[in-house]
Amino acid sequence: MPPRFVDLKREIAASYPDFEARVTRAWNEVLQQLDAASKEIVVEGQNVIPQVKFDDLAKLSPEEVEKIKRRGCVVIKDVVDDAEVAEWKASLDAFVQANPSVPGFPATDKQFFHLYWTKAQVLARAHPNVLKASSWLNELYHVKNTSGIEGVDLSTPLTYADRFRIRHPGVAWEVHPPHVDGGSIERWEDETFRTCFADILSGDWRKHDPYDLENRINAKSSLYGRPGQASIFRTFQGWLALGPTGPHQGTIRFFPDVLLSNAYLILRPFFSLKPTPVTENNLDAQNWQFDISKPDFPGIYGRDSGFTGPRPNDGSHPHLRLNETMTSVPEVNGGDMVFWHCDLVHSVETEHNGSGDSAVMYIPAVPTTPQNSEYVKRQRETFVKGVTPPDFEKTSPESEYGAGIATPDDIVGIVGKKAMGFQISVA
Template identity: 65%
Template sequence: MSVELGPCPPRFVELKKQIAASYPDFEARVTKAWGEILQELDKTTKEIARLGSQNVPELNFSELGRLSPERVEEIKRKGSVVIRDVVDDAEAREWQAWLREYVTKNPDIEGFPENDKQFFQLYWTKSQIRARGHPNVLEVTKWLNQMYHVKSDEKVEEVDLTTPLTYADRFRIRHPGVQWDAHPPHIDGGSIERWEDDVFRACFDDILSGNWREHDPYDLRNRINARSSLYKRPNQSTVFRTYQGWLALSETAPHEGTLQVFPNVLLSNAYIVLRPFVSPKKGKSADSFDPEDWQFDISYADFPGIYSLGQAFAGPRPNSQSHPHLRLDETMVSVPKVYPGDMVFWHCDVIHAVEKEHAGKEDSIVMYIPAVPYTPANAAYVERQKESFLKGLAPPDFPVTKGEGHCVGVGKVDDIESTVGKRAMGFPIQVA
């Protein structure tokens, strides 16, 4: 059931005033930075549109650890990557067959659309458990976690980027020819929290200070303690995921229901974070790239792209009206064609979407598997998640369902075959 999106509450004017008072010379610095960002976007968006899917870096699993610094920096700058041959093709296809069998044998499972289920509220199939615990999958997520660092010299306590954890999520079996409007351009992992939570906001200090080019999307210092779910909304991740991701179980090409990304995490962060503090001057168009057409303005409550859901908030959901300078109709590029066993990942701040159309001839099948590092908060979540698994219930971040304990073929602990997989799921490891 869809929930109506409403405007931001009037109290958010006070939030803007509070933020403005927290940074020296806020008005002048924001005004200058906004003009620079508009001019940079005017150039960069044209280049993104020209390159299309070529914007998204590609590499093979066998290349991990052997990439040049330049290629690593490209992946970090784009904020997205396709990694080939993470899992053997035959094994990935077997997992696909098991998923199909699972949904066939358990017709009462929850998913949408209700009359033709394709996105499933399922977490504990044998396929998902095998995939999350696969050593290659966890090796990839460990490699991605280590793209993060502490920008300053201070030590971040009890964080281990070399110990990957597991975050249970769902899967989809998308049919050809079905219009898909459920996932327009958006950013996960925090809505108004990006501004309202002091620690989360500190992740964007350089942007809010006007030094937007110095912003480092890979700085761990505040990320690990940022509160991404102040309003306890279901489907709002409380875990710090360095990258979101999925594992392909079928071939999926552009125009076949695949992922789309805006491939510049620094620029999109800078633009989205500062957008609530400016407005077009009277008589000027909101899609003008001319800095002279804009003014500093904190008199309105709206945080463009953030929407009220009653007691909680959705977004950021940028669109051509709220964030016209992103040119999303041209710059949301589809990832290159993938094959069974390939994985796709995108930085936690990357704007992403699912293609509305699937013009292919076969089902597009993926399992959602993000990269999650060891932090105290993440480890605490994994403990709660483990209890949900043992009971066959939905994980803590997700809507309550009737669970899978009754399902034919539900996954078991023994389906976590590797030691690293057991550790990632919070199970103790016996040392001989």
Template identity: 60%
Template structure:
């Protein structure tokens, strides 16, 4: 008797599994061996993280980005997350927070959540946000992150990409109060079922699906540039290629103060999540035997993709849970980032499992602006052009839930608030 509590998706997803299996030689044999190896390494990895905690997450200074050692860069690539300190001066970041607080006070009807205690705001075009996105240091940091990517096979060198130019992707901000917040459990952004369903996106994980999981390169551009991360047009599903997602701190925020948590090994976690739909457990999820790879069998007949679920006319996830993804040992491996200060930023690879701490036990607000790293590609340029029209009319950006725009609010940004020439390029004005 098999045991699996993941949701059944439409039958075509069982057929998708079977089609994927047929496209790789000796699929069942190879991924069974890979599954065993990944599980064994995840167990060892969890022991390391329990010992090192937040200190495992790399921290570097903005001024040192051009002088990091190969060892430091390799650690950043493997972890998939980095804290870049002092990107902007403290006073700039604090002034932006004060500006956002004033904007919300001057415009009390702006939408935000939770209802009755707004902390996460559906705002995109305030002066502070536009200024932060166009700050030359912020753009320089995202260019550095973009350039961590490369092409593994030079014969497949893609055209239409310039990693030395960073584009602007308008997102929101939060000013979180102390207390409980259940809004962001462990998840991966930038594509849901699309990771398996879209052929280009699936190409990013070809080494994993072929059983050669150790050769998987999260920074290989092949497949990324044309991957369709939003096949269903679901609100809040990014349709652009973000090399790293990120936020800029506007306050001090440390562990247990409502900060970001990550699973700090993008290679291992991605390999596990991509192969998870092809296996089902033979024992109860609450059994100790659930961790033994011998108690799992190949599943090519069900339509289950654990962690993927119907949502808003499309699909949400991947959203790993301790029940459905036991070997990730999320209770042990989800790690709070180290303490940050105003002007510091945190960036995490687009495949990193991340969440927000449920409980904020500190005494002060935790304030951040979401600013990702977005390289110049043909697809991304097309989005920026549509986004520019939204900026000029003060409508919400194309990827986000549509609703009342910001044209009637007091203190909305104009083109004059773009701080740099690079910022004008990033926003499609040059």
């Protein structure tokens, strides 16, 4: 890491009174809570991940909603009708077979496709139930201070064009180990983004609210313009299942405690193992010390003139016990959706031992904010032209593929059109 990141750590430390003492106390508390939470996650297994029916979203009890917020993830069942999803899956299969040159990986057996504007994808993003689910998730967030945040509407969803996968059985997949999206070193380097974690950095980690929107909406999650680094704010990332998939079938996995993982990830750069252990157990808090003498931010790596991560592992973030705690999502069917908080540690199973494709379309929940609205305007123009959306590495124009690529006329419904940035005039 660049030597200047030592200065960044010192700057952060100088921003909070009694920083060393307060974060050391917080660090010790977080390690103790992580130990207990990790054991609970292992015992509960897949039951730790909340599951609800789409038709029941408005009927959930406060306790059920609170569980979803603490876990930072949820399976929403029956969002889209089975038959409609089956048509989308069939059309995607036909499209990639008819266009073998479409960009994707692995190169010899493409399964993850850098495509954004197929008709199936556009129809799915504009589906009224998908947008209703997005709105419900957006409204789990709140704003403590409403001054100076004009242009925010949690009830009006926007769409973020992303890709899809059709993963085949028996193919090992090493490309998505545990990681967090939506910003890398920016969590510390961007002053506004850093403010989202002010309670953690002040030592009052229990007060940290992952659903406070106030500073999120202006945080810069892409300071370096690295391709593939989202500049839009997603309340929840998500995907729509195009068929059945489940544990050991190449599905997604979570560390299902967004409060604790945030506290640990944000504090981790300020602590290192003592040269001489006090006890034999390296996870013991006694073996760790406050240390801002080095520029490293564990789990953050230089890439493409910018940075990627956090990518925690058992070496960089041992207290997460990721080999034990990363929990696969329970079995889902076509039309079900899986969502996870923008800060949540997640990964994709390395192995797919099922008998059929594990196919999903990536569709996150995106609220209306000034920054997001500006992105969607630029995204709308790329849609009209049939080219790669702004956040992603440029590939050959999809408009060249002809049949199977959507046009604005394929978006049915006012809500879907608004979500894609098209102005709607009402007579």
